[in-house]
Amino acid sequence: MTPRILVAEDEEIMRITVLDHLRSQGWSVEEAATGSAALELVKKNRYELILSDIRMPGLDGEKLLAEVKRLAPRTEVIMMTAHGSTDNAVACLRQGAADYILKPFDLDDLTFRINRLLEMQTIKARCVSLEHCCGKRRPIIGSSPPMQKLLSLISQVALSDSSVLIHGESGTGKELVAAAIHFESRRANKPYVRVNCAAIPAGLMESELFGHEKGAFTGADRTATGKFELADQGTILLDEIGDMPLELQVKLLRVLQEKEIDRVGGRNPIPIDVRVLCATSKNLAEEVQGGRFRQDLFYRLQVIPVEVPPLRLRGGDILELTDFFLREFGRERGLCFQLSADARRALEHYPYPGNVRELRNLLERISVLAPAAKIQLWDLPVEIRGGSPERENEEDNLAAAVARAERRCLDRVLEKTGGNKTEAAALLGISRKNLWEKLKQYER
Structure with a gap:
């Protein structure tokens, strides 16, 4: 996927020069002439990197940085500063900026810095996947006709970004199928995050999935990133989805439809780009009939159903x-x-x-x-x-x-x-x- 970059710069000539250069490198680049305009774009879109001037009318670079770190903590920020304001740039580094560059700067130097940060993002994403998958990813073994049919379906399903509902008896290898779909997809180098819905207490599941803001509830002494944010640009597996509480099913449906999440205690929605895979050993159609699973969510998840055959x-x-x-x-x-x-x-x-x-x-x-x-x-x-x-x-x-x-x-x-x-x-x-x-x- 092409990295998206936002350039926030009030000087028009500088902004156009940087835009033209970055677009010539093959990146998808958007612009904002003020800090306030940049913040509105951050609320609506996801960016891998933001290049922002420190001093802008309205909302300055330092305040914009603070909002970006709150709304999209994985987005990297490079601050542009004149020679006389390096102290401000150092303060921005302490607040979470990834780098700063002094004006006037060499455009090739800027390209080098951006490439370095994007490469670090890729490494971090792979570390997230390794943390969740280390020691658990195994090859799918089987030459029988049912398994060859399943492997063929996996290869087809991996090409799209549609939601997948993986169903099968306990012990059939549903997690292996989900991992295979991710690692054969175009998101293979992005995060792969697994969540077992049956293993998380109902009272903690919302925070676990969507994160929470500092002070959102007793004991929330810091802002926490949820699993969906960790999986941004990658894939999330919701294992044992049939055990998700009904009240959270409503919020999950909204995430799938709007492609944005709300942290517990948050004021603004956060845009995300996540492919959702679900697995269950329950018959969700029967769960819907029994009133234990939402019908609209069931149809939204079962865009592509995948059945894992039992060993017998x-x-x-x-x-x-x-x-x-x-x-x-x-x-x-x-x-x-x-x-x-x-x-x-x-x-x-x-x-x-x-x-x-x-x-x-x-x-x-x-x-x-x-x-x-x-x-x-x-x-x-x-x-x-x-x-x-x-x-x-x-x-x-x-x-x-x-x-x-x-x-x-x-x-x-x-x-x-x-x-x-x-x-x-x-x-x-x-x-x-x-x-x-x-x-x-x-x-x-």
Whole structure:
């Protein structure tokens, strides 16, 4: 997106000269002849940078700076000053100005300063995204037809700025889909901010989303920037949107329609440019029927609906996901995990009511508790093996019970000897040949 710059300068020749030069650099530039006119533009529009003279009729540069920092704290301000007013420029730096430049100045020097500040804005935006996504962004794994269809839809959806409603059962990976949409979009280098609506107390959610002014309520000892402002020019994910209180749904609808927010205790709306993604495991149509979700907001959010399929409908992806997670846990523990043929079949045929999250947690538990790097059928929970927890200690077949105990004994001894079969045979009190035959029998 082309950066927008506002030039506030009362001297017409200087203003036109700077405007022509900045526009020749490919930037979108607007002008204001007074501080008051500049302030009105700031209230209506979003600017990456403001270039302002310190001394202007009406509202001077220092007062304009204070208002800009209040209304749009992420907008950078460069102050233009004559040689005799450098003290004022230094005072502006203390109040939040990013830089100052002495008149008359070299236009190429001005270009260099602006480029530096815009590059810093990009770095800050990426830091915001990293803060919210570090350790949480994962690749979307799956070659099954439902997942290939979903990946294709993600690529299409990413091209637009329309609102997206991502629906799916708990544990299907809705956050991964939202992240993929953002990082494939033209906003990929801008902030990506995630908010879990179910995790924020209702009384704090408005301030969390929209920010608040100093003194807006008891304990508000400073102005706070909300998640929507942090996501300006980027993307915000409202996870578990179905848990948002009704009174806040009204305010969210206004934000989507007007593209501006009101801080708690604020006097003026703040323009924003944010793409909104929402995710929920609830059926919002049923929530609307039950009076728990606003119908107008539902239709406004569901411009593009995206359904994430449950794992039971992605049978071909189970082993692919299993191998991916086992490699991940293996790297953490310095091991190379493998699955026996029986274990793979058992994992592939389990229905996974908790979806991908359940599979991942299951494999993490197995990777910690399994006695050896090769995971056997008996290392899996009883419900995965086809039994039931109530019958875990029951065994109708004596041979099967003996075989299970023998396998576990072999695994423990091999782990103890570090895989040395000669030492293992000695500890077990059997010949090395007999040990080899048992290992072959149990696919070890």
